[in-house]
Amino acid sequence: MRRKLAAGNWKMNGLKAELDQIDALKASHATPSVDLLLCPPATLVTSAAARLGDHPMMIGGQDCHMEHSGAYTGDISAPMLADAGARAVILGHSERREAHEESDEMIRAKASAAHRAGLITVICVGESLAQREAANTLDIIGGQLSASVPDNSTGENLVIAYEPIWAIGTGKVPTTDQIGEVHDFMRDRLERRFGAGVGRSTRLLYGGSVKPGNAAEIFAVSNVDGALVGGASLKAADFSPIIEALENSAG
Numbered sequence: 001m002r003r004k005l006a007a008g009n010w011k012m013n014g015l016k017a018e019l020d021q022i023d024a025l026k027a028s029h030a031t032p033s034v035d036l037l038l039c040p041p042a043t044l045v046t047s048a049a050a051r052l053g054d055h056p057m058m059i060g061g062q063d064c065h066m067e068h069s070g071a072y073t074g075d076i077s078a079p080m081l082a083d084a085g086a087r088a089v090i091l092g093h094s095e096r097r098e099a100h101e102e103s104d105e106m107i108r109a110k111a112s113a114a115h116r117a118g119l120i121t122v123i124c125v126g127e128s129l130a131q132r133e134a135a136n137t138l139d140i141i142g143g144q145l146s147a148s149v150p151d152n153s154t155g156e157n158l159v160i161a162y163e164p165i166w167a168i169g170t171g172k173v174p175t176t177d178q179i180g181e182v183h184d185f186m187r188d189r190l191e192r193r194f195g196a197g198v199g200r201s202t203r204l205l206y207g208g209s210v211k212p213g214n215a216a217e218i219f220a221v222s223n224v225d226g227a228l229v230g231g232a233s234l235k236a237a238d239f240s241p242i243i244e245a246l247e248n249s250a251g
């Protein structure tokens, strides 16, 4: 049985003062029945991890370099993230694919490096509105999956987040049928490539305008094992009911 995962992506938001949101999450979810992951900006990874104490929530990064170390000004390697207290890293978010021109091949190399460093990778895939309207969604997702997921993936270190680009930060959410179609497709693709063991134990998250008001409906969809939450993860008051909805959905 896959353990559900509620992941928060703070993106480029958060100063030290916002670490009090971690205190609030700890207080509200002292013994969570689902896995929790919070990915603050890199500047806060060390202090966020320290703030956790012995709480089971994980802290993650939002990107890493594909190399172990070297002359890459401004970049952060996977071992550095692990050394800072991170246990996971988001890779291939559409905002990085677009703004930093990250290709599937780059994401695959980064994910491979992250796995070697012992990190869980949350690899993001998703179609644009034009691609969906052209009925190319499954082709796009299938291509991103096969090209950006590395061979050294296991059921423990691989998480896939389906994030339709047009749903991110827009308040627009696919229908539950649309989400289910993509998640069932991803499950099938992973099972075909990696076999039933890895394919069935890899967690599949949905991301894109997940809010307290729509979380329960999304978590009831086939093969949705949790969420990657952006805006609503910034405040514990918003993230907490999403976590509760996931806990209530876990069966």
Ligand SMILES: O=C[C@H](O)COP(=O)(O)O
Residues within 6 Å of the ligand: 009, 093, 163, 167, 168, 169, 170, 207, 208, 209, 210, 228, 229, 230, 231, 232
């Ligand atoms: O990584 C998170 C996603 O981009 C979703 O962001 P959002 O919940 O603000 O739409």
